Amino acid sequence: MIRLLFVGDVFAAAGRRVLGTHLPSLRSKSDFIVVNMENAAGGFGLHREGADGALKAGAHCMTLGNHAWHHKDVYVLMQDEGTYPIVRPLNYSDPGTPGVGWRSFDVKTAQGTERLTVVNLLGRVFMEAVDNPFRAMDTLLERDDLGSVFVDFHAEATSEKQGMARYLDGRVAAVIGTHTHVPTADTRILPGGTAFQADAGFTGPFESIIGSDPHGPIERFVTERPHRYGAADGPAELNGVFVQIESNRAVGIERYRYVEGQESGGQLS
Secondary structure (H helix, E strand, O other): OEEEEEEOOEEHHHHHHHHHHHHHHHHHHOOEEEEEOOEOOOOOOOOHHHHHHHHHHOOOEEEOOOOOOOOOHHHHHHHOOOOOOEEOOOOOOOOOOOOOOEEEEEEEEOOEEEEEEEEEEEOOOOOOOOOOHHHHHHHHOOOOOOOEEEEEEEOOOHHHHHHHHHHHEOOEOEEEEEOOOOOOOOOEEOOOOOEEEOOOOOEEEOOOEOOEOOHHHHHHHHHOOOOOOOEOOOOEEEEEEEEEEEOOEEEEEEEEEEEOOOOOOOEEO
C-alpha cells in the first residue's frame, strides 16, 4: 500500500514558509509526497527557490497548472529531470512543449516497492484553450506500465472535476482537484475505487482572498476596475489530502489542514 500525501497549491512566500516548516513533520505518515507548486513564485509559477525548498521539505514530485510558464526558471528546472521531478499539464497540443505531463516513480513502502504514476491535467471550462483532458487521459491509460495512477486536475469548474473523476473511476487511484484554493467537503472514494476531492485547498496566507492581500480583490469588486494584486503575508495554512492506494485503487482518503499558530499537529477530517 502506498501512503500518498498531496499538498494543494503552494502560494508565494507564506506558502513556501509553512511548507518548509510543517511538511517535514508529515514525512513519517507518507511514502510519497506530491506538492502542487504552480503559485510558489509570488503567486505565479515556479522558481528555483520554490523548487529547492519543496524538495528539502520532503516533496518527491511537483505538479504545476495554468501558471506553469510564468517564471523563466521553470524552463531550466525542467531540463534537469534527475534533480527536479516536475510534472506540467499533460494536455498541451504542441509536441515541443517543455517538460513532461506524467512521470512514474518506484515508491518504497512497508510492503516493498510499488509503481506510481503522477499526472497533471488542465481543465477547459473557464480556462485557457488546451487539448481535451479526458481524451488525453484515454491515450495515456493505454499504457500498461503505469502502476497506480494519481491525477492532479487543475481546473476551475467543480462539475468538470467531478466529471473527470467519474470518467476515470476504476481506471486511476485518485483524482484530486486544484486551482480554486478553497478545500471542498466532497472527499470520498467513488464506486469503482477512485479517490476524489474537487479541491485540495491551498498552502498559503490564511488572512487573504485565495492568497492575495484582500485590498486588491475587494477594490476590483467594488470599483469594477483593474487593481494590482499582491500576495498576502502573516500566518499561513497548509491544506492537503492523504490517500491510501492498493493496486490502483484507493482504500482510504482524508482531508488534512494545518494553520500556523493554531493547534499543533494539524487536523484530519
